[in-house]
Amino acid sequence: MMRLDPPDTREVDYSKTRxxxxxxxxxxxxxxQRLANIPVISSVRLSLAPKGTASANSVEDMNVNRANAKQVLEFVDAILDTLDDRYKTIIKSLYIQGSQNWQVAERLGYGTTSxxxxxNKACALFAQTMDITAGTQLTAYKDQE
Structure with a gap:
């Protein structure tokens, strides 16, 4: 039988969550992003560590890290795909493509307040989904009295 958690009644602190x-x-x-873009390195052993230091940067480790990083980026894309188009556009534009707030607001046709x-809602939904699926703790809550 499926078990549903009781609703979370804590109030989201939008500013801290954002x-x-x-x-x-x-x-x-x-x-x-940086790790995912490191080129695949074949069997040549690469070490930029000074001589005499144990190098944990084996080619295999680097390729594993790179593959893991790509999976993380794909995972974030998948989370964004679960969001309403407006929210997805805001998160992608601001945090991945580096647009300015005014540019995103203009593209979506919103005034400053709206x-x-x-x-805030976009950030909260992204944060809550990341918290549930990836175990992050991005969502902040106002103190309960």
Whole structure:
């Protein structure tokens, strides 16, 4: 029998959640993007470590890291595909393509206030989906009294 969790009644802290999502894309996602774009290296052993240091950067490790990074990027794409088109456009444009807020608002035809509300919702939905599926802790909640 399927078990559903009771609804989460905690109030989302949109500002903190948005900051968490921004920081995650700036640090983690960009790291995976860089790793995923490292060219495949064949059997030549590459070590930039000074002589005498044990090098854990074997070609196999590097290729595994690269493959893992590509999977992470695909996973994030799959999560974005579950979101409403507006939300997906906001997250992709801002955090992956590097657009400015005003450019995204203009593209979607929103004024500043409406855009801010929709951007918060987009970040919250992305964060909650990442938290459930990947075990991140991007969603912030207001303190319960």
């Amino acid at each position: 900051n968490n999502v921004t920081n995650w894309f700036d640090t983690e996602y960009s790291k995976y 855009y801010g509300i929709i951007k």
